[in-house]
Amino acid sequence: MQYSTTEGYLPLREFIAARYWEKRQLRVDPDEILITNGSQQGLDLLGKVLLDADDTVLLERPAYLGAIQAFSAYEPKFASVTLEDDGPAIAELRECLDVHPPKIFYSVPNFQNPSGLSYSAAKREAVGTLCAERPVTLVEDDPYGELRYRGTTLPTLRQYCPTSVLLGSFSKIVAPGLRLGWICAPRRLMDVIVTAKQGVDLHSNYFSQRVVYQHLKDHDLDAHIEKIRELYGRQRDCMVAAIRRHLPAEVKASDPDGGMFLWLKLPAGVSVSRLLKVAIERKVAFVPGSAFFADSEDDSHMRLNFSNSDEARIEEGIRRLGEAIRESGCC
Amino acid sequence: MQYSTTEGYLPLREFIAARYWEKRQLRVDPDEILITNGSQQGLDLLGKVLLDADDTVLLERPAYLGAIQAFSAYEPKFASVTLEDDGPAIAELRECLDVHPPKIFYSVPNFQNPSGLSYSAAKREAVGTLCAERPVTLVEDDPYGELRYRGTTLPTLRQYCPTSVLLGSFSKIVAPGLRLGWICAPRRLMDVIVTAKQGVDLHSNYFSQRVVYQHLKDHDLDAHIEKIRELYGRQRDCMVAAIRRHLPAEVKASDPDGGMFLWLKLPAGVSVSRLLKVAIERKVAFVPGSAFFADSEDDSHMRLNFSNSDEARIEEGIRRLGEAIRESGCC
Known part of the structure; x- marks a missing residue:
């Protein structure tokens, strides 16, 4: 070749x-x-x-x-x-x-x-x-x-x-x-x-x-994409529902029509970098939002990915994240 | 994946x-x-x-x-x-x-x-x-x-x-x-x-x-490389011999122990860029050497590749190149 x-x-x-x-x-x-x-x-x-x-x-x-x-x-x-x-x-x-x-x-x-x-x-x-x-x-x-x-x-x-x-x-x-x-x-x-x-x-x-x-x-690429859409779409719905169920109401989450990510804003006074340590002890992780700001500081956002875990893991992950948020005395 | x-x-x-x-x-x-x-x-x-x-x-x-x-x-x-x-x-x-x-x-x-x-x-x-x-x-x-x-x-x-x-x-x-x-x-x-x-x-x-x-x-990569060596080695020898046979003695050629390329220097007063036009009319091409000098001018070198043609094409190509050199009144 x-x-x-x-x-x-x-x-x-x-x-x-x-x-x-x-x-x-x-x-x-x-x-x-x-x-x-x-x-x-x-x-x-x-x-x-x-x-x-x-x-x-x-x-x-x-x-x-x-x-x-x-x-x-x-x-x-x-x-x-x-x-x-x-x-x-x-x-x-x-x-x-x-x-x-x-x-x-x-x-x-x-x-x-x-x-x-x-x-x-x-x-x-x-x-x-x-x-x-x-x-x-x-x-x-x-x-x-x-x-x-x-x-x-x-x-x-x-x-x-x-x-x-x-x-x-x-x-x-x-x-x-x-x-x-x-x-x-x-x-x-x-x-x-x-x-x-x-x-x-x-x-x-x-x-x-x-x-x-x-x-x-x-x-058939369309058929393949349709399968991905169904799968990721269900996982999206599952993560949105789990957030409502397990996270404090003060946490604001985006409600995306597609893609792979949810974006969460924690209430003022909550440090996401501190929260990450508590979360990792509970074996749940997220991407801190700070890396996504090129010209300002931020320690209040996190990114969650709903495309790479099944519904049971999503439910359990969000439950643990809720515990971590409460434990770190945020809300 | x-x-x-x-x-x-x-x-x-x-x-x-x-x-x-x-x-x-x-x-x-x-x-x-x-x-x-x-x-x-x-x-x-x-x-x-x-x-x-x-x-x-x-x-x-x-x-x-x-x-x-x-x-x-x-x-x-x-x-x-x-x-x-x-x-x-x-x-x-x-x-x-x-x-x-x-x-x-x-x-x-x-x-x-x-x-x-x-x-x-x-x-x-x-x-x-x-x-x-x-x-x-x-x-x-x-x-x-x-x-x-x-x-x-x-x-x-x-x-x-x-x-x-x-x-x-x-x-x-x-x-x-x-x-x-x-x-x-x-x-x-x-x-x-x-x-x-x-x-x-x-x-x-x-x-x-x-x-x-x-x-x-x-x-067996070694066996494969041995095959390439034999093939390219023969093509190298063929091109070196054809150059002796068909090109004016004033043209200096490198005599590489390996690789894919021969480097030719034409005598003073010969323009390689002008020669390229004559050569292309005879359906033979080469890479003018000028592109290989980052901090000086050069219009007297050319690069030939002996790895991508069989021996008959190499022989015929060098023969035509010799004609082109003589026709452009170089030597």
């Missing part, structure tokens, strides 16, 4: 383009798609081609940790915009874009990691339009878009901002260990990304690209 | 460590090995963790193009040391290391790309010792080390410089399209590299790591 093209296996890129049209009514040319080592590599490549030291990267608050890590290597300044229940605070976003114009606005409109929140239809249009009128590169990261358990699919930001970059991944719908994702970017930016990718690793694993393509041809 | 560890599949790293001991008498702990997307990613990661803008990277002259590309993203200055037939000019190397101390000295001691040249035993010791006594990070790239067609295996630079970084690859001995290579680095540097790799793509393709490991367990 010889070296391959940097852009990736063409039939796989055609599959992705066709699926965007079928599922999202989004016209994308296969030439605007490059296969990456998971969407994480997409973030690194964007940092490499777009960022110089001290450029501003605008994030959601809270923001996906992997994006903070990838961009940090290029030594930018981070700014952030408040994520409300239905997406970014629009007036604040406009001010962020205009006062210290960022090179990148990094956004996760569907079932965000860590918050589980999604943008409403109105906010998608507002965010896309604001960015389309400005020199910022809007980066729309969408690893969870197909994992919706409730409600209907909403438009991508790219529909309102054709210069934006859309990142996708097979990690959540086929397998993470294959490390295959993609960047969908306008031609002019794509040329620069392809050159950067050549310098980084020549091309993504060609063998896995062929294997995944063959798998997608031989199997 | 779930997310895996950033360092890579442990049995594969153990295989690599055991092989270093068996083939090179080099003691490496599996913890000092991280699996990368080809050794090209190793270069990118080293640039990321070691280089700031305007740091100096010391290269061989000529130098491997992929290294120039990978490091360039971090905006260093390039310096270079003359590559003589038996390795770097040692007095010049010492001066380069001391006058503008580089962060990295990038070296390819075995069958270098593009020159085909190798370091002698004496120069390996000299280079390793010089670097061991200085704060420079010696990077020893060794994708071709096992592809020796003549002579005996010589020590790695790492044997004289334990703080050096050694890069390896399955591309030339298993398959390039799998994009699997490795970095072997001292623990302290490895910790930083692992963090950088996490930000870049979490980990290398786990599926391919398992496939390659199973392949290595089920097949």
Whole structure:
């Protein structure tokens, strides 16, 4: 198996383009798609081609940790915009874009990691339009878009901002260990990304690209995603119910329509980092929220994942978490 | 297939460590090995963790193009040391290391790309010792080390410089399209590299790591390499003989003991870029040498690859190249 093209296996890129049209009514040319080592590599490549030291990267608050890590290597300044229940605070976003114009606005409109929140239809249009009128590169990261358990699919930001970059991944719908994702970017930016990718690793694993393509041809991806949706959807409901049952009412939890994560805010005066120690003694763990804030301190949030445990373990885990919260004298 | 560890599949790293001991008498702990997307990613990661803008990277002259590309993203200055037939000019190397101390000295001691040249035993010791006594990070790239067609295996630079970084690859001995290579680095540097790799793509393709490991367990790698050696060795001999037969005596060619490349120097007054146009009309191509010089101009060298054509095509290609040289009025 010889070296391959940097852009990736063409039939796989055609599959992705066709699926965007079928599922999202989004016209994308296969030439605007490059296969990456998971969407994480997409973030690194964007940092490499777009960022110089001290450029501003605008994030959601809270923001996906992997994006903070990838961009940090290029030594930018981070700014952030408040994520409300239905997406970014629009007036604040406009001010962020205009006062210290960022090179990148990094956004996760569907079932965000860590918050589980999604943008409403109105906010998608507002965010896309604001960015389309400005020199910022809007980066729309969408690893969870197909994992919706409730409600209907909403438009991508790219529909309102054709210069934006859309990142996708097979990690959540086929397998993470294959490390295959993609960047969908306008031609002019794509040329620069392809050159950067050549310098980084020549091309993504060609063998896995062929294997995944063959798998997608031989199997019904929609049926597989439907199975994941049913399973994760039940686990989501189970975790939400267990939280109501076992956690003090003062704990606020997000109520995501899809994805993998719940985001909890503990009442003022509660230290999540202290709570983590008590929880681990009870053999239950969570991700402290502090890592998801690039430009402010936080010790009151935690992220829970409902996709990787069955219902019995979720119930028991949340019960122990409730005990830990009470034991650490929080509520 | 779930997310895996950033360092890579442990049995594969153990295989690599055991092989270093068996083939090179080099003691490496599996913890000092991280699996990368080809050794090209190793270069990118080293640039990321070691280089700031305007740091100096010391290269061989000529130098491997992929290294120039990978490091360039971090905006260093390039310096270079003359590559003589038996390795770097040692007095010049010492001066380069001391006058503008580089962060990295990038070296390819075995069958270098593009020159085909190798370091002698004496120069390996000299280079390793010089670097061991200085704060420079010696990077020893060794994708071709096992592809020796003549002579005996010589020590790695790492044997004289334990703080050096050694890069390896399955591309030339298993398959390039799998994009699997490795970095072997001292623990302290490895910790930083692992963090950088996490930000870049979490980990290398786990599926391919398992496939390659199973392949290595089920097949005799030594027997496979012996086959490659016989085949490429014959092609090397064929190309060297064809050059003597068909090219003007003024053309100087390297005489590599292994690897994939021959490096030709045309006489003064000959323009390789002009020659390329004439050659392409005769349906024969080569890589102009200019891309392999990061800090000087060159229009008198070309790189030929003898690993990817059979003997009949090699003979005919060199014959046409000879015609093109004469037609362009060079010799």
